[in-house]
Amino acid sequence: MALLAGRTVLLRAGVRLGAEAATRGGNGARRFASHRVLVEPDAAAGIATIKLKNPPVNSLSLEFLTELIICLEKLENDKTFRGIILTSDCPGIFSAGLDLREMCGKNPAHYAEYWRAVQEIWLKLYLSNMVLVAAINGASPAGGCLMALTCDYRVLADNPRYRIGLNETLLGIIAPFWFKDNLVNTIGHRAADRALQLGLLFPPTEALQVGMVDQVVPEDQIHSTALSVMSQWLAIPDHARQLTKSMMRKATADHLIKQREADIQNFVSFISKDSIQKSLQVYLEKLKQKKH
Numbered sequence: 343m344a345l346l347a348g349r350t351v352l353l354r355a356g357v358r359l360g361a362e363a364a365t366r367g368g369n370g371a372r373r374f375a376s377h378r379v380l381v382e383p384d385a386a387a388g389i390a391t392i393k394l395k396n397p398p399v400n401s402l403s404l405e406f407l408t409e410l411i412i413c414l415e416k417l418e419n420d421k422t423f424r425g426i427i428l429t430s431d432c433p434g435i436f437s438a439g440l441d442l443r444e445m446c447g448k449n450p451a452h453y454a455e456y457w458r459a460v461q462e463i464w465l466k467l468y469l470s471n472m473v474l475v476a477a478i479n480g481a482s483p484a485g486g487c488l489m490a491l492t493c494d495y496r497v498l499a500d501n502p503r504y505r506i507g508l509n510e511t512l513l514g515i516i517a518p519f520w521f522k523d524n525l526v527n528t529i530g531h532r533a534a535d536r537a538l539q540l541g542l543l544f545p546p547t548e549a550l551q552v553g554m555v556d557q558v559v560p561e562d563q564i565h566s567t568a569l570s571v572m573s574q575w576l577a578i579p580d581h582a583r584q585l586t587k588s589m590m591r592k593a594t595a596d597h598l599i600k601q602r603e604a605d606i607q608n609f610v611s612f613i614s615k616d617s618i619q620k621s622l623q624v625y626l627e628k629l630k631q632k633k634h
């Protein structure tokens with residue numbers, strides 16, 4: 343069901359697979375990349391590093407999400423890879439979260455298509471059989487935080503500007519129940535209750551304290567730390583680790599899978615409200631004016 347729904351998204355979004363480059367890397371691994379999703383394979387280690395490259399802020403547009411979904415499907419089906427390091431190619435930004443322009447001034451069919459893609463990326467990441475390590479090398483609000491939360495381990499670069507959290511309430515919107523579930527599973531109910539209501543964005547020290555991330559390291563050590571964490575996780579036999587991961591996560595994922603269509607309808611009717619559209623426009627305007 344999830345897969346079929348995801349395929350619909352891919353076709354509708356009309357991403358040109360022909361635009362992707364497929365070459366052989368020095369280690370013989372198939373290297374593939376799209377415009378916005380760079381994949382650096384290390385076949386010998388069984389690890390692929392995905393670098394998000396949708397400048398300026400890696401906002402999750404429909405096209406970007408679609409490319410990421412295709413990339414994850416390919417890696418998941420390629421037995422060469424057992425682990426993914428998820429990081430950013432945009433200096434100082436991991437991801438600014440959902441692309442606000444996809445949620446403003448569009449029609450209900452567009453909102454529905456967009457939301458299906460957001461659900462799909464979450465399900466793909468959260469239920470991946472591979473080990474996922476987030477190397478968070480920049481600010482990570484809202485949807486950016488959500489992607490990091492799907493990973494098995496989070497390393498954050500030590501820079502006070504790199505704040506992470508689900509800040510939806512600050513935009514006048516509400517984190518969906520499955521964002522909430524993922525956060526509760528990570529930091530516990532009390533901390534999630536406070537973080538969600540206040541829309542808290544945690545700087546590194548606080549993020550570590552609350553359990554939003556597992557490790558904070560100097561920025562120049564982020565990739566080496568992610569690699570060393572990955573090797574610990576890959577030392578565990580895949581079948582045992584994968585079944586354990588599924589046991590821990592299935593109920594949370596099923597919560598969404600069982601009501602995907604209703605969740606889409608909820609999102610469409612919520613986001614289409616005049617008051618919500620106004621809040622989002624005001625927020626986008628503020629972001630634009632911040633520079634001037």
Ligand SMILES: CCC/C=C/C(=O)SCCNC(=O)CCNC(=O)[C@H](O)C(C)(C)COP(=O)([O-])OP(=O)([O-])OC[C@H]1O[C@@H](n2cnc3c(N)ncnc32)[C@H](O)[C@@H]1OP(=O)([O-])[O-]
Nearest residue numbers: 398399401438439440441442443481483484485516629630
């Ligand atoms: C129910 C729904 C659940 C929702 C979940 C979400 O994820 S909601 C999402 C919640 N996300 C947030 O609340 C994060 C909002 N973003 C930020 O807080 C900051 O941009 C930053 C800290 C990520 C980077 O700071 P920085 O000083 O390095 O960069 P900058 O601020 O100067 O921006 C550069 C350009 O990017 C633009 N743009 C930025 N974000 C978005 C976006 N999401 N989308 C589209 N565009 C965005 C910005 O307008 C500007 O455009 P311009 O003027 O060039 O045309």
